[in-house]
Amino acid sequence: MIEALRGLGYTTATAIADIIDNSISAGASRVEVQFDWVAQNSSIRILDNGIGMSDIELDMAMRLGDRNPLEQRASHDLGRFGLGLKTASFSQCRRLTVASVKAGSLDCLRWDLDVLASSDDDGWHLMEGPAEGSEYQLDLLNNCSHGVLVIWEVLDRIVTQGFTEQDFLDHIDRIERHLAMVFHRFIGGLRPKLHIFINGQQVKPWDPFLADHPATWSSPVERIYAEGGALEVQCHVLPHKDRLSSDQHKSAEGPDGWTAQQGFYVYRNERMLVSGSWLGLGRGRSWTKEEAHRLARIRLDIPNTADAEWKIDIRKSSARPPVLVRERLTRLAEDTRARARRVFAHRGQPVRTGIGAPIIQAWHALTHRDGVRYRIDRDHPAVRVVLDDAGLLEPQVRAMLRVIEETIPVQRIWLDTTEAKETPLTGFSKEPPAEVVSVLNVVYTNMVSRKGLSPEQARQQLLTTEPFNNYPELVSGLPDTWPSK
Numbered sequence: 001m002i003e004a005l006r007g008l009g010y011t012t013a014t015a016i017a018d019i020i021d022n023s024i025s026a027g028a029s030r031v032e033v034q035f036d037w038v039a040q041n042s043s044i045r046i047l048d049n050g051i052g053m054s055d056i057e058l059d060m061a062m063r064l065g066d067r068n069p070l071e072q073r074a075s076h077d078l079g080r081f082g083l084g085l086k087t088a089s090f091s092q093c094r095r096l097t098v099a100s101v102k103a104g105s106l107d108c109l110r111w112d113l114d115v116l117a118s119s120d121d122d123g124w125h126l127m128e129g130p131a132e133g134s135e136y137q138l139d140l141l142n143n144c145s146h147g148v149l150v151i152w153e154v155l156d157r158i159v160t161q162g163f164t165e166q167d168f169l170d171h172i173d174r175i176e177r178h179l180a181m182v183f184h185r186f187i188g189g190l191r192p193k194l195h196i197f198i199n200g201q202q203v204k205p206w207d208p209f210l211a212d213h214p215a216t217w218s219s220p221v222e223r224i225y226a227e228g229g230a231l232e233v234q235c236h237v238l239p240h241k242d243r244l245s246s247d248q249h250k251s252a253e254g255p256d257g258w259t260a261q262q263g264f265y266v267y268r269n270e271r272m273l274v275s276g277s278w279l280g281l282g283r284g285r286s287w288t289k290e291e292a293h294r295l296a297r298i299r300l301d302i303p304n305t306a307d308a309e310w311k312i313d314i315r316k317s318s319a320r321p322p323v324l325v326r327e328r329l330t331r332l333a334e335d336t337r338a339r340a341r342r343v344f345a346h347r348g349q350p351v352r353t354g355i356g357a358p359i360i361q362a363w364h365a366l367t368h369r370d371g372v373r374y375r376i377d378r379d380h381p382a383v384r385v386v387l388d389d390a391g392l393l394e395p396q397v398r399a400m401l402r403v404i405e406e407t408i409p410v411q412r413i414w415l416d417t418t419e420a421k422e423t424p425l426t427g428f429s430k431e432p433p434a435e436v437v438s439v440l441n442v443v444y445t446n447m448v449s450r451k452g453l454s455p456e457q458a459r460q461q462l463l464t465t466e467p468f469n470n471y472p473e474l475v476s477g478l479p480d481t482w483p484s485k
């Protein structure tokens, strides 16, 4: 049975997180994860300073399903099934030793799958004390007055053939990123409730929402009352890459990268279960993760009283919204996705009008029965002035516009966007201001000298005209008079 349970699908990171869950439930404020590379004899130890277990409690803890999943748990308890310690450990190792210090006594019990497999009878041989030659592993408990030490040895699922020390180090990096993410609300903030160390180095929190950044959009917090307890939801749209330094952009992307980290972040008692998923929501068919929505991240807090409704799994890595809240969550997500799409498409430029008037766009997307066509607006000031003054050239100019409209490189733009995971540069972004000013001057001069607009009227109109609406400072700085040529 244990051999079968090994295949539950933990990674080393999710398995360690499951062990740390127990430490948190036991009130620990400090967890140390120690990785020791000794090739085939490598080991992983996790030590906490929680309340520890008595000999009877330890005996129970080593058993599979010692607690009924239906029983009510304390509101800070991260456990549910009475399985995690064993299933997480055996997913990574063949020998699990747990030592506990409580009320001055040290107790230590051990499961060894190789011993179980080779025993003659069908007994479940739970052994006392560390394995021969592993006594030193308990050194970590030397100065400990209460707490638990979990030791994983014979790491057959990690140290597979060809696995090197460098692979082990890379593995540790991935684990650190995972712990930084799932426990960020415990290890972050002004007064962290928990400190996690990996080989002596403190793990720093990774907060998915960049809520302190001025360019992040955050919705008000919404409480949804549902069976099993109230949920809390807050939607965020993170700033576009152009508004972040490259370091900020790199660190905000998260362990799996921007596209993978979009969607809902589900927390159960502040512990992250799901790190970016659309939870099977969507209209008609479930939403998939797309580039355009990569800036959308939604915090969703659920209490542990709703475990059954949310179908929490043993690994604490999935959750499914109950039918009754799906509609509300879908609506909130739709709104957030639309906002995220706009930020993505405008490269983070807010769509500014200056005076609340609609923007005069250079291009329009016209939807026909057969599909969408893109048309240049003949009334855009830069276009209008040419048409009005074209005289005999007018038919040629109109023909030119039609040719441009019929040949916009739509496929090319689409491919470039998917490949670069960014929309191409438009609206003068990344161009020097001088470039904007020179085009702006031509249009402005025409509006005033040929169209008879007053300088003030011309500036007002330019504030709502693409692409100059993105440069209100330059528009406002246009002079009332200029030297005639």
Ligand SMILES: Nc1ncnc2c1ncn2[C@@H]1O[C@H](COP(=O)(O)OP(=O)(O)OP(=O)(O)O)[C@@H](O)[C@H]1O
Binding pocket: 022, 023, 026, 048, 050, 051, 052, 053, 060, 061, 062, 066, 067, 078, 079, 080, 081, 082, 083, 084, 085, 086, 147, 148, 314
């Ligand atoms: N670090 C620890 N400190 C104190 N008690 C612990 C610790 N780890 C485990 N325990 C005790 O052992 C029990 C079994 O742990 P286990 O992780 O197997 O199941 P669980 O946490 O109850 O539920 P789940 O399967 O959802 O994790 C816990 O309920 C707890 O009482």
Ligand SMILES: [Mg+2]
Binding pocket: 018, 021, 022, 078, 079, 080, 083, 084, 085
């Ligand atoms: Mg547990």
